[in-house]
Amino acid sequence: MTADPVMRTYEGVIDSIRHMLLTGEVSPGDRLPSERELADALGVSRPMVREALRTLEVLGVVAARRGQGPAAGTFILTEPSPALATLLDMEFTLERFDLADVIDTRVMLERWAILSMPADADLSAAAHALSMMSEPLTREELMEWDLSFHQAIVDCATNRLAAHLYRSLRGAMHQRLADSLASIDAEAWESFWRRVMREHRMIYAALDSGDRERAADLSEKHVTRHYLRRP
Amino acid sequence: MTADPVMRTYEGVIDSIRHMLLTGEVSPGDRLPSERELADALGVSRPMVREALRTLEVLGVVAARRGQGPAAGTFILTEPSPALATLLDMEFTLERFDLADVIDTRVMLERWAILSMPADADLSAAAHALSMMSEPLTREELMEWDLSFHQAIVDCATNRLAAHLYRSLRGAMHQRLADSLASIDAEAWESFWRRVMREHRMIYAALDSGDRERAADLSEKHVTRHYLRRP
DNA sequence: TGCTCGAGTGTGGTCAGACCACACTGCGGC
DNA sequence: GCCGCAGTGTGGTCTGACCACACTCGAGCA
Numbered sequence: 154m155t156a157d158p159v160m161r162t163y164e165g166v167i168d169s170i171r172h173m174l175l176t177g178e179v180s181p182g183d184r185l186p187s188e189r190e191l192a193d194a195l196g197v198s199r200p201m202v203r204e205a206l207r208t209l210e211v212l213g214v215v216a217a218r219r220g221q222g223p224a225a226g227t228f229i230l231t232e233p234s235p236a237l238a239t240l241l242d243m244e245f246t247l248e249r250f251d252l253a254d255v256i257d258t259r260v261m262l263e264r265w266a267i268l269s270m271p272a273d274a275d276l277s278a279a280a281h282a283l284s285m286m287s288e289p290l291t292r293e294e295l296m297e298w299d300l301s302f303h304q305a306i307v308d309c310a311t312n313r314l315a316a317h318l319y320r321s322l323r324g325a326m327h328q329r330l331a332d333s334l335a336s337i338d339a340e341a342w343e344s345f346w347r348r349v350m351r352e353h354r355m356i357y358a359a360l361d362s363g364d365r366e367r368a369a370d371l372s373e374k375h376v377t378r379h380y381l382r383r384p
Numbered sequence: 385m386t387a388d389p390v391m392r393t394y395e396g397v398i399d400s401i402r403h404m405l406l407t408g409e410v411s412p413g414d415r416l417p418s419e420r421e422l423a424d425a426l427g428v429s430r431p432m433v434r435e436a437l438r439t440l441e442v443l444g445v446v447a448a449r450r451g452q453g454p455a456a457g458t459f460i461l462t463e464p465s466p467a468l469a470t471l472l473d474m475e476f477t478l479e480r481f482d483l484a485d486v487i488d489t490r491v492m493l494e495r496w497a498i499l500s501m502p503a504d505a506d507l508s509a510a511a512h513a514l515s516m517m518s519e520p521l522t523r524e525e526l527m528e529w530d531l532s533f534h535q536a537i538v539d540c541a542t543n544r545l546a547a548h549l550y551r552s553l554r555g556a557m558h559q560r561l562a563d564s565l566a567s568i569d570a571e572a573w574e575s576f577w578r579r580v581m582r583e584h585r586m587i588y589a590a591l592d593s594g595d596r597e598r599a600a601d602l603s604e605k606h607v608t609r610h611y612l613r614r615p
Numbered sequence: 616t617g618c619t620c621g622a623g624t625g626t627g628g629t630c631a632g633a634c635c636a637c638a639c640t641g642c643g644g645c
Numbered sequence: 646g647c648c649g650c651a652g653t654g655t656g657g658t659c660t661g662a663c664c665a666c667a668c669t670c671g672a673g674c675a
Contacts, residue, residue: 159636159657161657162657162658163438171474171477174477174478175477181478181479187625187626187627188626188627189625189626189627197658197659198658198659198660199659199660200431200434200658200659200660201657201658201659203431203435203627203628204434204435204438206627207394207435207438207439208438208439208441208442210439211439211442211443212442212470212471212474213471213474213475214474214478217626217627217628218626218627218666218667219626219627219628219665219666219667220625220626220627220665220666220667220668221624221625221626221666221667221668221669222625222626222667222668222669223668224667224668225625225626225627225666225667225668226625226626226627227626227627229478230478232480233475233480236471237468237471239443240443240444240467240468240471241545243402243443243444243445244444244464244545244548246402246405246406247405247412247445247460247461248412249463249464249544249548250543250544250545250548251544254543254544254545254546255545257543257545257546258543258545258546258549261492261493261496261546262492265492265496312481312485312488312489313480313481313482313485314472314475314481314485314486314488314489315485315488315489315492317475317480317481318489318549390628390665392628393628393629418654418655418656419655419656420654420655420656428629428630429629429630429631430630430631430632431629431630431631432628432629432630434656434657437656448655448656448657449637449638449655449656450636450637450638450655450656450657451636451637451638451639451654451655451656452637452638452639452640452653452654452655453638453639453640453654453655454639455638455639456637456638456639456654456655456656457654457655457656458655458656
């Protein structure tokens with residue numbers, strides 16, 4: 154304790170804004186007072202307010218738009234942002250954990266989501282993603298629909314935190330995944346795509362028939378194989 | 385795509401610093417050039433450099449110390465910071481997910497950690513935390529050693545990402561946990577503490593005897609009961 | 616009357632320069 | 646040889662200014 158030598162000004166501003174949120178003075182979707190007003194009201198300079206707002210922006214709490222009128226200003230976001238993915242990507246860059254950690258965690262989340270899925274889960278989003286993969290795809294399209302397919306499955310578990318974590322893990326790996334796919338030459342691409350699609354279909358079929366254990370196992374093998382590149 | 389109307393100056397600074405990290409120009413533990421030098425080198429103003437450094441500070445990438453000499457300046461951190469907990473706490477404040485989500489996810493992580501623990505896992509940290517709980521405790525002490533106990537178990541899984549997630553989830557709930565414990569009156573406190581301790585002992589005993597399934601089940605019941613307050 | 620265009624205005628985005636608080640460095644005097 | 650204090654470079658903060666932008670609204674025109 155007593156580990157706080159000083160309270161930095163911008164932290165005080167963040168606390169003030171957090172307090173506004175907790176008391177309901179502002180709510181998601183609302184516009185914050187302007188930077189100049191905030192600075193004046195809190196008795197600090199505008200640069201300090203801006204430092205606070207920048208951090209809140211990176212954390213996915215607010216977004217700023219300039220100009221004048223109802224669309225301009227700094228707003229409390231209603232939807233999660235890629236902030237978590239940004240953070241995880243940073244940690245990854247700093248080598249605070251490695252690819253195997255990320256994949257293990259991803260597999261854990263997906264297994265759990267499949268096994269705890271409610272009986273009446275709506276699989277239509279997964280089915281749609283599956284159908285979109287039936288025709289030849291570019292690498293970008295495959296990444297997009299592969300993400301949609303797996304995310305749709307995890308979303309069925311109705312745990313928003315877990316779904317958000319899953320999305321962020323995948324987001325943090327996105328660039329590395331793209332690099333990995335780019336290394337597959339044109340000849341091998343079609344067979345690669347077909348195999349991915351076939352595995353997706355098997356996972357979906359297992360889910361659709363209610364065989365969760367099998368779906369979980371198939372999913373684990375699928376993810377582990379393609380991400381760790383051990384065909 | 386093309387969703388980037390403009391590149392903000394501070395984002396460019398962040399990219400420059402990230403680039404320095406990727407090329408090895410600076411490494412964890414190193415000192416960054418001073419704010420004035422960075423501003424000069426990148427052709428931007430010092431406030432913009434500061435906005436970038438503030439966000440990196442919140443993300444747990446750097447830390448600043450003032451003064452003069454080898455200990456002063458802005459450093460790349462070598463250890464993870466509570467950044468993830470801060471972020472999750474924010475998301476929680478914004479009600480982007482709820483307590484049940486957090487607990488479910490925590491239980492998932494702990495179950496997984498227990499079931500995938502290597503056979504030769506070192507349980508001494510958990511044993512130590514357990515022994516520290518044998519004597520009457522304050523609420524703060526109980527929270528501290530309870531965290532140590534569970535964290536020690538998750539750390540055994542040797543997945544740094546999962547361990548970090550677990551720690552952050554727990555960190556994001558810390559204040560709410562404290563509020564919850566504060567509502568237990570002095571008379572009920574001792575029996576509460578004893579029950580928590582007994583359950584910890586049972587979990588440890590199951591782990592120590594190699595009965596992971598039982599340990600996982602006990603752990604799940606333990607966490608769910610105390611956090612959802614359904615005795 | 617209705618439309619267009621331009622000045623006005625308030626927002627975030629950026630800059631320059633200054634001063635403070637701090638902690639080390641090193642010189643000077645004792 | 647030791648102590649103390651001025652010097653110096655760091656982050657921390659403030660002030661005031663200007664720019665870019667997007668809307669608002671009224672003047673002027675058709």
